[in-house]
Amino acid sequence: QFAKPQDAVKYRQSAFIVMAASFGRIGAMVQGKAPFDAKAALQNAEVVAFMSHLPWQAFGPGTDLPDSHAKPEIWKEMDKFKADADKLQQLTPKLVAAAKTGKLDEIKVVFGETAKTCKSCHDSFREEL
Numbered sequence: 001q002f003a004k005p006q007d008a009v010k011y012r013q014s015a016f017i018v019m020a021a022s023f024g025r026i027g028a029m030v031q032g033k034a035p036f037d038a039k040a041a042l043q044n045a046e047v048v049a050f051m052s053h054l055p056w057q058a059f060g061p062g063t064d065l066p067d068s069h070a071k072p073e074i075w076k077e078m079d080k081f082k083a084d085a086d087k088l089q090q091l092t093p094k095l096v097a098a099a100k101t102g103k104l105d106e107i108k109v110v111f112g113e114t115a116k117t118c119k120s121c122h123d124s125f126r127e128e129l
């Protein structure tokens with residue numbers, strides 16, 4: 001699927017960047033740093049939900065490049081890594097559902113759970129940036 005390991009690294013980093021941009025836009029609303037815009041929240045939640053499926057395929061064997069911020073634990077504990085990815089993929093449709101209610105309070109709850117899921121996987125598997 002990827003011609004070179006570096007292509008896989010670029011692919012997954014790009015996917016995370018797009019996902020984080022949309023998640024961050026919702027976060028700004030949740031934190032009161034941006035005005036609540038229900039339509040924008042839903043559009044961004046849909047991007048997060050779609051993107052949450054993409055990065056994991058790019059963590060194949062031989063893609064543990066030293067300057068990629070990915071900890072070697074990913075490849076040593078692939079089952080746990082995959083379980084963390086699955087957890088995110090179970091939560092993101094809930095973020096979409098919450099956004100569809102148009103209620104910031106509902107979005108806040110799922111946003112918080114989702115952010116915790118991001119963070120716990122980063123704590124286990126991402127080198128300090």
Ligand code: ASC
Pocket residue numbers: 020023024027115116118119
């Ligand atoms: C974000 C983002 C992350 C997560 C994480 C949650 O918006 O870019 O990596 O949330 O900070 O704790």
